[in-house]
Amino acid sequence: MSSSQATAMPPTIGSAEAALWQLDASELARLIVEGEVSSREAVSSCLARMDAVNGTLNAVVRRFDAEALLAADAADEMRARGEALAPLHGVPITVKCNIDQKGHPTDGGVGAYRDLVADSDNPVVSNLRAAGAVIIGRTNTPSYSMRWHTENALHGATLNPWRADITPGGSSGGAAAAVAAGIGPIAHGNDIAGSVRYPAYCCGLVGLRPSYGRVPSSNATAKGLASISSQLMAVQGPLTRNVRDCELAFEAMARPSVRDPRCVAPAPFPPDSGPLRVALVSKPRNAVVHQAVTAAVISAGRALEAAGVIVEEVEPPDLAAIGDLWSKLAVADVMAGLQPLIAENGDDGIRRAVALWSEVFPRYSAADTLTALGERLLALRNWQLFFETYPVVVMPCSYAPPLPVGFDVQDAAETARVLAAQSPLMAISVLGLPGLAVPTAPRDGIPSGVQVVSGRFREDLCFRVGTIIEAGLDRATPLDPRPIGAY
Numbered sequence: 157m158s159s160s161q162a163t164a165m166p167p168t169i170g171s172a173e174a175a176l177w178q179l180d181a182s183e184l185a186r187l188i189v190e191g192e193v194s195s196r197e198a199v200s201s202c203l204a205r206m207d208a209v210n211g212t213l214n215a216v217v218r219r220f221d222a223e224a225l226l227a228a229d230a231a232d233e234m235r236a237r238g239e240a241l242a243p244l245h246g247v248p249i250t251v252k253c254n255i256d257q258k259g260h261p262t263d264g265g266v267g268a269y270r271d272l273v274a275d276s277d278n279p280v281v282s283n284l285r286a287a288g289a290v291i292i293g294r295t296n297t298p299s300y301s302m303r304w305h306t307e308n309a310l311h312g313a314t315l316n317p318w319r320a321d322i323t324p325g326g327s328s329g330g331a332a333a334a335v336a337a338g339i340g341p342i343a344h345g346n347d348i349a350g351s352v353r354y355p356a357y358c359c360g361l362v363g364l365r366p367s368y369g370r371v372p373s374s375n376a377t378a379k380g381l382a383s384i385s386s387q388l389m390a391v392q393g394p395l396t397r398n399v400r401d402c403e404l405a406f407e408a409m410a411r412p413s414v415r416d417p418r419c420v421a422p423a424p425f426p427p428d429s430g431p432l433r434v435a436l437v438s439k440p441r442n443a444v445v446h447q448a449v450t451a452a453v454i455s456a457g458r459a460l461e462a463a464g465v466i467v468e469e470v471e472p473p474d475l476a477a478i479g480d481l482w483s484k485l486a487v488a489d490v491m492a493g494l495q496p497l498i499a500e501n502g503d504d505g506i507r508r509a510v511a512l513w514s515e516v517f518p519r520y521s522a523a524d525t526l527t528a529l530g531e532r533l534l535a536l537r538n539w540q541l542f543f544e545t546y547p548v549v550v551m552p553c554s555y556a557p558p559l560p561v562g563f564d565v566q567d568a569a570e571t572a573r574v575l576a577a578q579s580p581l582m583a584i585s586v587l588g589l590p591g592l593a594v595p596t597a598p599r600d601g602i603p604s605g606v607q608v609v610s611g612r613f614r615e616d617l618c619f620r621v622g623t624i625i626e627a628g629l630d631r632a633t634p635l636d637p638r639p640i641g642a643y
Contacts, residue, residue: 175201176193176197176198176201177201177202177205177338177339177634178338179341180341180396180397180398180400180401181244181249181342181405184248184341185247185288188246194228194232194246195227195228195229195231195232195245195247195290196225196228196232198228198246198248199224199227199248199290199292202248202340203224203248205338205339205634206219206292206293209317209337209338209636210334212315212637213333213337214296214311214312214315214330215295215296215330215333215339216250216292216295216330216334217253217293217294217295217296217330218261218293220291220292220293221292223259223291224291224292227290228290231245231246231290232246241288242286243288243407243408244287244288244289244342244405244408245288246288246290247288247290247341248292248340248341249284249289249290249291249292249340249341250291250292250293250331250340250343251294251295251343251344252295252328252330252343252345253265253295253296253297253311255280255281255346255375255392256276256277256278256281256375257277258274258275258276258277258281260273260274260294261273262377264297264300265297265298265299265308265311266299266300266308267310269501270310274377279372279373279374279413279415279416279419280373280392280409283371283372283408283409283410283413284344284408284409287408289342292339293340295328295330295343295344296308296314296329296330297326297328297329298326298506299498299506300497300506301326301327302327302506302509303326303327303509303564304323304327304564304574305323305325305326305562305564306323306325306330306333306355307505308503308506309505310503313561315333316333316336316358316359316558317333317359317635317638318358318601318602318603319602319638319639320561320637322559322560322561322602323358323558323561323563324355325354325356325359326351326564327346327351328351328352331343331352331355332356332395333355335396335633335634336359336397336633336634337633337635337636337637338633338634338635341396341397341401342394342404343394344394344409345392346393347390347391347393348385348386348389348390348486348585349482349486349578349582350553350582350585352365352394353365353553353584353591353593354553354554354593355395356395356553356593356595356605357553357554357558357605357607359603359633360595360603361395361396361593361595362395362396362397362398362401362592362593362626363394363395363592363593364393364394364402364405364592364593364618365391365393365584365585365590365591366391366393366406366410366590367590367613367614367615368388368391368418368589369418369419369588370410370419370590370615371391371419372392372411372413372415373391373392374415380493383490384485384489384525385485385486385490386490387418389485389486389588393406393409394406394409398626399622399623400623403615406615422612422613425613425616428547428617431464431465432547432548433465433546434465434466434547434621435469435471435472435542435549435550436454436467436468436470436549436550437453437470437472437551437552438450438453438454440551440552440555440580441471443476443555444555444576445555446555446557448557448599448604449555449556449557449604452552452596452604452606453550453552453606455596455597456550456625457550459625460550460621460625463624465624470546472538472539472549473535474535475551475579476579477535479578479580479583479586480579481532481586482583482585482586483518483520483582484520484524484525485528485529485532485586488522488525491513494510495514498510505565508565509571512565512568512571513575515568516568516571516572516575517575535587540611540612543611547611548610548617549608549610550606550608550621550625551580551607551609552606553593553606554580555576555577555578555579556573556574556577557604558602558603580607584607589609589611590609590618591618592607592608592618592619593605593607594606594607594608594625594626595626595629595632596625596629598632601638603632606625608622
């Protein structure tokens with residue numbers, strides 16, 4: 157691929173010369189509902205795009221051409237009969253390979269589970285189908301979905317389409333690479349420490365970690381009891397190329413299910429009155445922050461000010477300490493259950509990464525975890541009070557730009573630096589708040605972005621602010637996979 161091919165920008169959404177795989181989900185849904193294109197045409201276009209780029213990226217690890225085309229034909233027949241059509245009617249999407257999809261393995265990147273075929277859909281998959289989406293493939297994840305980089309011995313490594321030497325993120329790296337390269341406008345992902353937001357950040361996308369309890373999830377293939385940290389922090393969310401698609405996908409996903417007792421539908425909020433106030437965190441205290449990260453947050457603040465938003469440089473309470481709570485809640489809890497499975501079934505990458513985590517994290521006891529639960533509740537109360545004055549916070553996703561491949565299996569010192577850099581991702585997971593990764597202008601050919609955070613169930617405010625931030629950006633995705641140095 158030549159550098160001119162690598163850097164060519166796609167046609168404008170809705171233009172006559174744009175291939176269907178280049179369009180966002182909102183535009184595709186409109187075209188399908190209005191009969192200007194068929195779902196079969198949209199799905200076929202994304203499958204052809206998969207043919208063109210997935211051999212390089214390895215983002216989709218199981219594809220369903222025949223199944224997807226049959227679903228597309230059924231969607232077109234519904235329209236022909238004049239039936240009511242759902243918001244994502246006929247739109248191609250992908251689903252991560254660590255949740256149940258009926259008739260397909262829930263392998264989670266683990267060879268021992270390659271034949272663990274689900275006999276029912278996870279509720280979030282059911283919700284996406286009910287919204288009309290057509291699933292065209294399953295995306296890659298690291299073994300046991302517990303690394304910041306996406307590779308495993310079963311399916312191999314996923315490459316970042318922006319450049320092959322930086323990570324696509326993890327654990328939803330396959331989802332992010334697929335959307336960034338045009339293999340479907342929406343990808344499903346999940347997030348316990350940053351696994352939607354970090355891949356979105358690394359691949360120049362929008363990615364939502366919804367509020368705790370907003371999107372249902374339950375894997376019938378899962379055995380045993382859920383860990384405390386999983387119950388409190390694991391969520392399902394979408395990755396998209398723009399904010400309007402993210403909102404569309406979230407609304408499709410966020411339908412309660414009796415299979416997930418955590419799931420709630422909040423009462424409507426009263427209309428917001430007065431100008432919106434945003435707290436900007438460009439230079440957080442007690443953190444080592446790369447200058448490119450600070451610049452991205454400042455640029456987002458300027459875009460908001462230009463739109464009439466009141467922006468003040470002020471930090472929410474105890475940001476650094478809340479990031480540290482993630483390990484207090486998760487290490488003793490998750491690692492105790494996960495380490496025996498990794499020892500038996502894990503690949504070299506996950507064994508090395510988790511061994512480094514164990515070396516870097518303090519040895520927390522069950523008593524430490526119980527204390528951390530109380531500290532979490534206090535911190536959440538303090539943030540909710542902060543939101544009374546500043547309903548939205550714009551802050552870093554990570555304190556470092558997207559990291560080079562191999563960073564999470566290097567050594568203990570690098571692992572410690574990475575965990576410190578990911579603190580703003582983990583803090584929002586601890587609090588169970590909505591966090592929206594939004595891209596800003598790339599720097600030196602590498603994606604950049606910010607995290608938009610609001611109070612519980614206020615995804616609407618995250619979308620509102622994210623829309624303003626992205627408004628002045630040139631459209632950077634979908635893009636062709638780029639060789640190193642083609643910038």
